[in-house]
Amino acid sequence: MNNQLSDRIVNMSMSATLAMAAKARELRGQGKDIIGLSLGEPDFNIPDFIKDAAIQAINDNYSSYPPVDGYGDLKEAIINKFKRDNGLTYQPSQIVVSTGAKQSLSNVAMVMINPGDEVILPAPYWVSYSDIVKLAGGVPVEVPTSIENDFKMTPEQLEAAITPKTKMLWYSSPCNPSGSVYSKSELEALAAVLKKHDNIYVVSDEIYEHINFVGDHVSIAGIEGMYDRSITVNGVSKAFAMTGWRIGFIGAPEWIARACNKMQGQVTSGANAIGQRATIAALEAPKSKIQYMIDEFHKRRDMVLELLGAIEGFKLNVPEGAFYIFPDVTSFFGKELRGKTINNASDFSMYLLEEANVATVTGEAFGNPNCIRISYAASEDELKEAVKRIKEVLN
Numbered sequence: 434m435n436n437q438l439s440d441r442i443v444n445m446s447m448s449a450t451l452a453m454a455a456k457a458r459e460l461r462g463q464g465k466d467i468i469g470l471s472l473g474e475p476d477f478n479i480p481d482f483i484k485d486a487a488i489q490a491i492n493d494n495y496s497s498y499p500p501v502d503g504y505g506d507l508k509e510a511i512i513n514k515f516k517r518d519n520g521l522t523y524q525p526s527q528i529v530v531s532t533g534a535k536q537s538l539s540n541v542a543m544v545m546i547n548p549g550d551e552v553i554l555p556a557p558y559w560v561s562y563s564d565i566v567k568l569a570g571g572v573p574v575e576v577p578t579s580i581e582n583d584f585k586m587t588p589e590q591l592e593a594a595i596t597p598k599t600k601m602l603w604y605s606s607p608c609n610p611s612g613s614v615y616s617k618s619e620l621e622a623l624a625a626v627l628k629k630h631d632n633i634y635v636v637s638d639e640i641y642e643h644i645n646f647v648g649d650h651v652s653i654a655g656i657e658g659m660y661d662r663s664i665t666v667n668g669v670s671k672a673f674a675m676t677g678w679r680i681g682f683i684g685a686p687e688w689i690a691r692a693c694n695k696m697q698g699q700v701t702s703g704a705n706a707i708g709q710r711a712t713i714a715a716l717e718a719p720k721s722k723i724q725y726m727i728d729e730f731h732k733r734r735d736m737v738l739e740l741l742g743a744i745e746g747f748k749l750n751v752p753e754g755a756f757y758i759f760p761d762v763t764s765f766f767g768k769e770l771r772g773k774t775i776n777n778a779s780d781f782s783m784y785l786l787e788e789a790n791v792a793t794v795t796g797e798a799f800g801n802p803n804c805i806r807i808s809y810a811a812s813e814d815e816l817k818e819a820v821k822r823i824k825e826v827l828n
């Protein structure tokens with residue numbers, strides 16, 4: 434039989450972060466001692482108070498199909514969270530709970546993007562944005578940013594990227610992979626550009642909201658004139674270490690939320706019942722209950738920056754949130770190391786894997802070919818050992 438796969442899937446790239454994790458697993462299988470710094474996943478266990486809520490939900494027999502857009506009391510908890518943390522007011526009809534923020538993003542793409550619509554992605558961007566947009570028939574328009582500008586898009590760059598076909602802007606703050614956090618004034622400047630154009634919508638991916646070391650998280654939906662054109666995406670994977678429980682959500686204009694609900698009703702139905710019940714406990718808890726994880730990430734960021742800073746050739750900025758460092762490694766391009774020529778970030782990342790047994794991810798996967806992403810969601814000992822090995826193979 435000939436391969437009859439659709440063009441849609443054939444044209445889709447494999448998730449680079451998952452591909453790197455698979456390669457690291459394969460090498461581990463061969464007995465190599467690989468330190469994995471490639472995945473975007475907290476290395477903490479889920480806090481006990483959240484586990485208890487899940488156990489309670491199992492015992493309370495939360496076993497039938499939940500409502501497609503989420504349990505009513507979870508939506509209330511999300512509404513309270515948006516009000517408390519972001520100053521945003523939503524009604525239940527504006528909230529949709531999904532199987533992770535990834536599905537929230539995918540729903541939004543499917544309900545908002547027509548074939549040929551352009552979606553502006555400040556690069557580096559999260560690895561899946563480009564493929565999710567393409568899957569919906571959209572055209573990703575990458576706007577390259579530089580380490581000198583902390584990987585942030587300027588209003589001038591945004592203006593220059595807008596065409597009559599522009600439908601949306603998608604960005605994350607704190608950003609995966611750069612860790613950059615847009616300030617209020619920076620978002621106001623971007624909003625001022627968007628407001629000059631009718632019918633451009635914004636996806637503000639705030640999944641790393643709490644892992645923010647400058648303490649100034651701003652939702653663009655709260656900026657004057659932006660509420661009706663913003664879709665605020667969030668979830669519990671990162672700050673609550675609940676990646677495997679697969680719960681994400683949006684707050685959006687009602688017509689968009691309704692469309693996402695319709696989409697989800699045909700594709701997956703409601704998100705996992707037990708995960709939803711546990712999410713109520715997570716969102717209702719004071720931030721002090723998860724502060725220990727944020728403090729730990731902060732400490733590790735400082736440590737890894739200091740250690741990497743001592744290696745010649747890494748160009749670094751100071752990421753203000755998330756749990757990644759995104760060094761520019763162009764000074765290694767064109768060099769030969771241990772008989773291997775480094776032509777680009779992918780070669781460099783592969784060199785670190787094969788020679789230092791440290792798994793990172795090439796920046797190319799995030800739309801930036803000059804950098805690599807190093808996740809510091811690993812123990813202090815692993816991080817120290819990883820940087821020691823990297824130093825050795827670069828000397």
Ligand SMILES: Cc1ncc(COP(=O)(O)O)c(C=O)c1O
Binds near residue numbers: 473536640670
């Ligand atoms: C920026 C960003 N958005 C969304 C997601 C997806 O999160 P979830 O686990 O809720 O699907 C991730 C996960 O890596 C992410 O880094």
